[in-house]
Amino acid sequence: MKYITTVDNHEFTxxxxxxxxxxxxxxxxTLDFEQMADSGVYSLLLNNHSVQAMVEERDKVYEVxxxxxxxxxxxxxxxxxxxxxxxxxxxxxxxxxxxxxPMPGIILKVxxxxxxxxxxxxxxxxxxxxxxxNELRAPRDGLVHHVSVAAGASVEKGQVLVTIGD
Numbered sequence: 001m002k003y004i005t006t007v008d009n010h011e012f013t014x015x016x017x018x019x020x021x022x023x024x025x026x027x028x029x030t031l032d033f034e035q036m037a038d039s040g041v042y043s044l045l046l047n048n049h050s051v052q053a054m055v056e057e058r059d060k061v062y063e064v065x066x067x068x069x070x071x072x073x074x075x076x077x078x079x080x081x082x083x084x085x086x087x088x089x090x091x092x093x094x095x096x097x098x099x100x101x102p103m104p105g106i107i108l109k110v111x112x113x114x115x116x117x118x119x120x121x122x123x124x125x126x127x128x129x130x131x132x133x134n135e136l137r138a139p140r141d142g143l144v145h146h147v148s149v150a151a152g153a154s155v156e157k158g159q160v161l162v163t164i165g166d
Contacts, residue, residue: 004081006074008121063102068132097139099162101155105129116144124162
């Protein structure tokens with residue numbers, strides 16, 4: 001089955017094949033992965049390279065952290081994607097978007113201020129967790145309505161850090 005995957009505004013067609021092989025935009029990759037004991041942490045072997053990923057689903061979007069980078073990932077099977085495309089509902093760019101902490105940690109830097117214009121993918125917060133710096137990015141274009149934290153603050157998983165709107 002084919003899946004259309006959107007990662008930070010870039011679309012990829014992913015096809016799952018037997019024998020631990022996937023095709024990404026027609027290019028073959030060997031993949032083996034395993035979830036670590038009912039957590040959101042996955043151990044992956046991708047073309048014989050080891051990668052650890054933290055994955056959490058929020059509002060039909062997966063937040064995937066790999067090597068300190070946080071990605072917003074949307075996955076749809078090919079039929080659902082085509083239907084959404086026909087309806088014109090691929091990307092919802094209106095309403096309020098919340099940047100939440102994907103894990104407990106300490107705010108190292110706040111890179112935006114109230115009223116600032118941001119573009120989808122802009123860095124808004126640098127969060128330190130488990131001795132790694134994590135870049136949290138704007139999920140959509142808009143204006144920063146409210147920054148809820150300051151550098152040095154301790155935050156919990158799921159805590160709202162920045163609110164972005166029209």
